[in-house]
Structures are given as structure tokens and as C-alpha cells.
Amino acid sequence: MTSKRTSKSGDGSDKVGTICRALRRAIIEQALEPGAKLPEDALGERFGVSRTIARHALGQLAAEGLVELRRNRIAVVATPSWQEARDAFDIRIELERLVVRQLAGRLTKPQIAALKAHVDAEDAARNGPDAVSIRLATEFHILLAQMTNSPILVRYVSEVAYRCCLTLSMFSRPHSSECAINEHRQLIEALATGDTAQVMKLMHSHLDSVANRALVAPSPPRGRDLLEILAPYADDEDSARNGRARAAAE
Amino acid sequence: MTSKRTSKSGDGSDKVGTICRALRRAIIEQALEPGAKLPEDALGERFGVSRTIARHALGQLAAEGLVELRRNRIAVVATPSWQEARDAFDIRIELERLVVRQLAGRLTKPQIAALKAHVDAEDAARNGPDAVSIRLATEFHILLAQMTNSPILVRYVSEVAYRCCLTLSMFSRPHSSECAINEHRQLIEALATGDTAQVMKLMHSHLDSVANRALVAPSPPRGRDLLEILAPYADDEDSARNGRARAAAE
DNA sequence: AGCGCCTCAATTGCATGCACTTTATTCCCG
């Protein structure tokens, strides 16, 4: 039976998960900009836990690629390069095509209703802060992935979507999201209809247009640090923006 | 207490990574069977570190889906369901199609040589223990992914390949790998030629055949535990092997 | 004998403490 006794504070005790969620959200809403420092004790104090827990949470986030963890140095919010952003979007396209392929024509009515409700929420937040609409747009895709009932797919889509969100906050300009909302509605429509090929094409072009709208050029519009501005010119050994398949021997 | 203390040069740093690598390898070589218990202190003692580090490593592995981490319970090697195995292979197919799409016609000669050398190693190990040839076959795909120079792609392909490897050890029978070796050679050939469509098709059918060869049926050929044998019949609430897109409301 | 309860060993959850590394500051010298 559910021996749910003596739960001392009803907190649920998923402390690490709580911190991860909070941090993820803060990151994708740009409350924490790429490069922002995340000291363990500051986090611990902020969430009322010890450094051990904060550290563990940072480890998880690092595994997801949202924070960078350099030895003996303060953890920072990840600063993906332009090439990494492109790569993330490429992967995301394939993953989400798989999502809609599995979903096309198989959605129940309550699921469709949930999707429409979400898009309505996106619509309502259109005049709100930019960060919120970006987050909602991302969560639409995650919601879609969850409907596949495939935990693995949910995990990967979530991760890569968060990463794309992060890169959007680095390379994108003020952002216009109405078009995305429309595309979301079209997606739902096609999913309900059940035309697999069509819905996959829609998802592809949707993500492709988001990527192209955002990742305009390798010239960083918002440099926050000298090193980052200089990064594209560094070209230390294997250039990231050209000649992908080169360095072989490890 | 036998091993090196305060060895600052050389290893020194990446204790967690070392444990992760060792565990990963042990898991995919079936030295650790699915469901095997992984107590923190036992791990810590085995690797000469404290529970803190072992715990952190388990956290990482759990994030990769190789171990299951239940609250207040001993961590165990993950025991993916048959449906999860199929899902993993579906994702893997898309990911690796992306890999070869980026690689086709772009490989340098040393890279091709490295790939051929790896397949030769696979060939050499053909008569050795089964676990080793499975590991080598998996590592071939990871090697391929690494040549894309896309860290994200490498991570995802590695993870999903390890997961597939794990499921293979649950659902597959004695295994015959010569055909896979041949398919690897064909893959290299097509990559060198540069016919993108052809190489994508090859990769698709290669992975598909591996999956179909392995994931024969939801009837577990090798039950190692009563609970696992009974698992397919449990059917606790939402069956995993049918009606994918069902439960919607969260 | 079967079934439930109780107690105890095993194990995890988490915080704290200490050593070491990096980073910021200060102070001395050119």
C-alpha cells in the first residue's frame, strides 16, 4: 500500500529536481543570461539547501548542456557557439519529425484540446514579456513530445528544445512570435487530420524557419564579453563554421 | 586503500567520469546485467572514492538512462521495457541518418582509414566473447558520430547507442554479428563514395535490421528474475506495447 | 503452518568541514 506516513513537510523532497527546474526556467527566460555565474553556495543558500545538492543539480544541468562546468571554476550558464546552435536545430528537426510522425492521426480529443489550450495561452502571452512567449513556444513542443508516451523521446526533445531556446537568447533579435503561433495551429490541424507526410513537412519547415529567423549570421549581435566577441575570430585549431568533417585522429 | 592517493598528475581530476566510463562499459558488456544493484558505498570502495563521488556518477548515468535511481533505494542497472527499446531504436535511426548525411562525401582519408581499422578490429574480435563484439559494433557508430565534430550529436548518438546496447543484452539471443560487420563495411564504402541518399538508406536498413534481429518479440527469451519474466504480463495500467498516444491529461 | 507486527541492520539523503585551486587585492619596486 501507499505507506505515505510521516511526511514531515510535504515538500516532496525532490530538491535536486526542484533546483534543476527553477534553473532551467530561469535560463530559458533569460533571467540568467549565457555566461552568468552559478556559484554552488549562492545557489544552495537561495534554495535553502547545502552545496552538495546545488552541486548535484549543476551536474545534471551540465549533462543536459545548459550549464558549463569547468574544473575548479564557477559553473556558468552555457554559451553555445553558432555552429552548436545549428547542430542543435538539425537534431531537433529530426527528433520532432519523429514526434509528429508517431502522433499524426493518433491524437485523442482531449489531447487536441490541450494543445489548442496551450496555443491560446501562447496567444494570450503575446503582448507580455518576450521571454515568456519564447518559453511557451518551447513548452508547446515539449507537450507534443509528451503525448508520444515515449520517455526517451520526451527527454531528448526537451533537452534539445531547451538548448535551442538558450541559443535563441544569444543570437536572436527582439523576436516575433506571432508567425510561430500560427504555425503551431497549423500543426495541430494537420495532426488531427492525420496526414503524416504533411505534418512532418510542416514541422520541418516550422523549425527551419524558426532557426533561420533566429540564427541569422555568425556575427554575434549581442556580445556581452570581449572574449565572446572575439570567439568567432579565434579559430584556435579546428574551425567550427567550416569543414565539419576534418580532424579525425583523436 | 590500496590505490593511489592524491595523485595530482595524470588522472587526478575526472573521478566521476572514470567511474561513469567503467560502469558504462561494464553495463554494455553485460558484466552488470540489467537490474543489478549498485550500492553507493560498494562503488565508492571499488573505485577508491567516497560515496559522494559514486553518488554523483550514478546521477550522471541515471541522466543517460543507463541506471535507475529510486528514492531511498539502491540504484540498479536500467531494465528498459520492450517498448522503450523500440523507441530508442527509432530515435537512433533518425540520429544516425543525420550523422551519415553530414558525413557523406566529406570524410578525409585518415578518417576512412580509422573506420576501416575499427571494422577490422570488429572482425578480429568476431570469435571472441559476444559482449566484446557488441561493444565494438556500438563503438563503430560512436566513432562515426565523433567525425561530425558536433558535440551534441556525439552525445545523443552515444547515449542512445548505449541504451540500445543495453536492451540488446535483455532481449537478444546469442547474436550473430558477421552481417553487421559487412554492413559496416558497406557503410564506409558508401560514405567514401559520397552518395548521400544511398548512405542514409544503408544506415537506416542496417539499424532496422539490427533492431529487428534483436527485438524479436515481447516474450523475454532470457528471464533472469521472476519479476522480469512476469513484467510483460503485469500490465499495471497503461500497457506499453499498444495504444501509444493515449493518456493525455497530465 | 500461515499471517501480520516489530525490531534491527543496511543504505540512502544531506550538511558540514577541511584541503586545494583559482581569482581578486595589495603592496613593493622600477
Next chain:
DNA sequence: CGGGAATAAAGTGCATGCAATTGAGGCGCT
């Protein structure tokens, strides 16, 4: 007045200790 080494401060890396929870075996009851 500027540059660089010494020094202080901040932060991470890791082990250990203690409380809380779980699983198992023993005991009495029916």
C-alpha cells in the same frame, strides 16, 4: 605612475558524520 609578485578572499573537490528511510528476519498471534 605602472607592472608584477605576494597575499587574502572566494570557491570548488572531496570525505565524513549523522538522521531518516527501507528491507529482512524473527516473534507472537490466530
